[in-house]
Amino acid sequence: MSSLVEVARAAGVAVSTASRVLSGSDHPISAKTRAKVLAAAEELDYSPSALARAMVSPHSRLVGVLVSDIDNPYFSVIARGVDDAASRAGYVTMLSNVDRRTGTEIDRLQAMRDYRAAGVVFAGSGYVDDPRTPDLVDAVRRAREQGVQAVSLAVRDLGCPSVVVDNRAVAHDITDHLVSLGHRRIAFIEGPTGMTVTRHRREGFLARMREAGLADSAQCQPGGFDYESGHAATLRLLARPPLPDAVIGANDEVAVGALSALRQAGVDVPGEVSVAGMDDLRLAEFVGLTTVSLPLYEMGSLAARHIIDSPPVPRPRVTTSADAGRSSGAGPTRRGGRRADPPGDGRADAPADVSADVPATTTVLGHRLTVRETTARRTGERA
Amino acid sequence: MSSLVEVARAAGVAVSTASRVLSGSDHPISAKTRAKVLAAAEELDYSPSALARAMVSPHSRLVGVLVSDIDNPYFSVIARGVDDAASRAGYVTMLSNVDRRTGTEIDRLQAMRDYRAAGVVFAGSGYVDDPRTPDLVDAVRRAREQGVQAVSLAVRDLGCPSVVVDNRAVAHDITDHLVSLGHRRIAFIEGPTGMTVTRHRREGFLARMREAGLADSAQCQPGGFDYESGHAATLRLLARPPLPDAVIGANDEVAVGALSALRQAGVDVPGEVSVAGMDDLRLAEFVGLTTVSLPLYEMGSLAARHIIDSPPVPRPRVTTSADAGRSSGAGPTRRGGRRADPPGDGRADAPADVSADVPATTTVLGHRLTVRETTARRTGERA
DNA sequence: ACCGGCTAGGCAAACGTATGCCGTAACGGG
């Protein structure tokens, strides 16, 4: 490993010259010099320090992604989308798990900011009524002022661009599927309380039931986003007959929990009860679960692309003068004449928040119903 | 966002003083000065640039993890282990997907090296007979020479410390379970050809079968590590009766594919055929699959801890004086009169490979059989 | 009074890169 100065010395040129050929500047360089530098770089196994590069750039070529838990397939596919887009553009992905803790989310954002990340993708999907949400919003604002892009994949309003799906429509569509198959009494096992996605999906479910005149046959069970809560909620359902015609899980994992509980109880799925979920994780495919496919991969890659393609706010280069007050030693240096900013003003060159005041656009991506074996037309008459 | 110089100016002290109080140096600082600096830092929302920090340190506080595919739960739990250990130590995790392509693996390692990562965890688990493996080994060696630790989680020998499980024993143990239950004719669906893990697991299976005198009843099917290959291999089994007493998948996903194919064919599992896998992903729990639990999370966190706890090889700081060799005339000897090193000697202070020649220790972690519903004692007489 | 040690804080040199601005040729046109 060697630095630019070693390459320059080996090639017998100045560091600036070596830099220009190696970094593909538009400054003209003679073919001979170029060849010498290239040879020296090759010889010394030169690889530029991304750290040093980032120091003189508006930002590094790092993009961060904040997920609740990378070991949850919902988030891992998002992370995959982010990383694919990042890698393709020569960026490196930083990953942090925040376990839905807003405090942790703020911490990790701060850490990524310290590395001058080009941007951070928020898939932490926290609670909308978390008392620390304002702190997070503030942290996001400060990060953006400093030039760190932010893109949210959650519904929570972070004051930054977001890429989302319409979770009301998602739940509406899966409910519609079951209603169309002739199901009447439908149970909905909800997500964790306090999350916007939970509310939206419940609303979508209830809306479709109302439209079908089935408001009275709709039944909501408290739940969570995990297998166990789907299992437990279904046990409650089983304990209080009659069974519903169909069970919808707030996500696939919940639905699989329900499926499992039903089958363990000897209930025929989909013969007696249909089961459906949402998200279309690979798990859903494995167990043949009817669900709604979400473009999670695309959300991740789109968010990353937004960050990467976004023109960097050029750091206001201080142009030699600025003089910084007191003497600054031997240099007369007063050539440029042009003063960057009035002295005495600490935070002079302010407008670094160029990107902070672009309207926080929201991109809504579509979804798609995926029918599999766990749902079927209701043939028999109901209990 | 503000830099140290702004904080120092605001506090009316020198930059070095501000640095010392903010970075917790042992250099003595009066309480009053300390308070001033702290107040200024607070006021200006100061946060040190991790980039600048890393530039003057032996390495950054970044740790990389290279996985085949983060959207595969085998790897996501490893990544989770790495990130938890990293976050706890104040490090940030870099993640890259390499899709088992050695070329990509080399690329991404290079990118992480450019950020002066403290270390990189290799969970890419490539093919042992990949023609580019030597290139990767060489890249690892160069990275280590530069001070980037490497820890391998795969069996592939990368010339660096590794944390692994004994995959022969894993397969041996699950086979033993089935044999103990009275199964005789056992089919084994293999992993992808060319991977060491595939070979080890096959060997473990065959060894236990031989020990039981069942070598002739052992049947190996080509497969892969995914659901589809498990499904397809089982279809082949179904097409050529008699059915085996039990089917072992080279991993859980394969086993679930087998399970699914069997059930779709109307075969009672575990009544007629038992099914077992390895890895104990959450998927296995969901479908009630008997399997072998691997300490994947621990492997990740252990690897990260190894990197983090490893004493950094102190970059040979040139120590100003260092006799610098008899001034050797040639130098312009600017003001300070200090030359870093005698000119003409390119690679003076060599021994940066302190950590590269520690023995590449191998840590073998244990595993544990996890019995669930898809295996049962064989009661009826065999075909 | 002198000196040695200690405390507090400042100076400046790194780390490795990019780049604005300059100087110096070469070169061509008038």
Next chain:
DNA sequence: CCCGTTACGGCATACGTTTGCCTAGCCGGT
């Protein structure tokens, strides 16, 4: 022959930290 222009390459500075060394003051011991 002179001058404007262009091609090329070097100098120096900036990015933001850490840290070795130095200095100034102070105190106590002899």
